[in-house]
Amino acid sequence: MKIDRAEVIVTSPDRNFVTLKITTDDGLTGLGDATLNGRELAVVAYLTEHVVPLLIGKDPHRIEDTWQFLYRSAYWRRGPVTMAAIAAVDVALWDIKAKAAGMPLYQLLGGASREGVLAYGHASGKDIPELFDSIRSHLDQGYRAIRVQTGVPGLKSIYGVASNAAAEGNTGRRYDYDPAQRADLPVEEDWDTRAYLRHLPSVFEAVRAEFGPELPLLHDGHHRMTPIQAAKLGKSLEPYDLFWLEDCTPAENQKALRLVRQHTTTPLAIGEVFNTVWDYQTLIEEQLIDYVRSAVTHTGGISPMKKILDYAAQYQIRSGIHGPTDISPVGMAAAVHLDLAIHNFGIQEYMKHGEMTNEVFQQSFTFNDGYLHPGERPGLGVDLDVDAAGKYPYQTAYLPFNRLHDGTVHDW
Structure with missing residues (x-):
């Protein structure tokens, strides 16, 4: 099994979301969330320009190796943009692995420890x-x-x-x-x-x-x-x-x-x-x-x-x-x-x-x-309707910010 393609899907139904969809050569798909509220397009660029080209042809089952490669090979580590992009790949690969196993993902993580x-x-x-x-x-x-x-x-x-x-x-x-x-x-x-x-x-x-x-x-x-x-x-x-x-x-x-x-x-x-x-x-x-x-x-x-x-x-x-x-x-x-x-x-x-x-x-x-x-x-148990996603294009959105009474910017 190899990764055949990876698509970055941006949609804004009730708010903006960034989703990575990975498809294997035998048709399995996995989804990963890459949303970074208020800085969504920074992660889109990171994924599209720097991560997706590295995934094509790779073995989707090598989750840990892929994670370490994406984290270490860029040299510049950590930070919300980088880690959201890596998270999307990691979660999508776990989705694929669990689908290949025919199990809900939690079973691959050791099974249920509680009823809910x-x-x-x-x-x-x-x-x-x-x-x-x-x-x-x-x-x-x-x-x-x-x-x-x-x-x-x-x-x-x-x-x-x-x-x-x-x-x-x-x-x-x-x-x-x-x-x-x-x-x-x-x-x-x-x-x-x-x-x-x-x-x-x-x-x-x-x-x-x-x-x-x-x-x-x-x-x-x-x-x-x-x-x-x-x-x-x-x-x-x-x-x-x-x-x-x-x-x-x-x-x-x-x-x-x-x-x-x-x-x-x-x-x-x-x-x-x-x-x-x-x-x-x-x-x-x-x-x-x-x-x-x-x-x-x-x-x-x-x-x-x-x-x-x-x-x-x-x-x-x-x-x-x-x-x-x-x-x-x-x-x-x-x-x-x-x-x-x-x-x-x-x-x-x-x-x-x-x-x-x-x-x-x-x-x-x-x-x-x-x-x-x-x-x-x-798998994860989530499917993305690409046609429905296309009805809701990205819209610029920001979180608020704070000022004190004297005008000083404060933590929000």
Whole structure:
């Protein structure tokens, strides 16, 4: 068996997606997600101009060798563009291998370690009543764990709140929460950390009073705090028993998490913007985090993601794979197969895609009673309708950015 062709397909049903489709000389196909939200075309160029020519004629079963070749032969390693491109190849080859074996992918990863994959949804509101309505809606949809994001008094627009104007970017089509604005320039939002730190504990106090102590609650700080601010927030949220506090401070400086860890027992989830195991080395070895947050799509694929999670398992650190709607159904399926197989699974982020995305990507994974399952179709269990994809051409889209009240650009 040889790789006969590899195509890069760009489509924008509800938002932009980049998909690599690899076809073998005996007709098997594999799909890989290469979407990098707001920088999609950079990965398209990397794949089309630098990776696809290297794949033709190669043995698709040599997944590890292909991964090492793409990572090491370019000399310039790591980074989101490179790792998203490599991830697309890796996932597509796993899709082909599992189809050739006639098995769902999770069986090749060691088989199921659980019956289903616990998922959390995104509830949000500009104020407490709107937040409560959103939580109730997610509970009605079957979610058993809820991420809570809320507006802050005095701020016009804030990350994670679906009713913000900035979340209406997809020409009025909003599903759950999508901050990507279809426009020529990014939307500007505002931020005030002290106001946020004052307000957030009262939000969780109200949520616990309304919904009780058993519901797992999560929150995303989205890299906006200094280490000492993150420590203060983690400590102030301890009475409300969070499942995790995510991305409380920019973790590129891994040692900064030592300070946070010293001051709070609130569980920490880190890694949404990480791309390799090297980003985690100190965090895992010193047990400075509790959950690994990387996406299969942005971390080089299934092969390296499983290695990271096996490494984390030695330190009782669990998975919390990134899964918003800028991860395509292909990337989502890859995550769910991996979730089902590994021992140290924690929880899976899951935002439901829109109807047009589901038209382009037909999926076998299911969500029932709060749990995801990848299904039993051979491979990933996702097919791409090329004709449907062609109806939705790429549209320029950007994530928002933040400025403080004095005009300083801040982390978004």
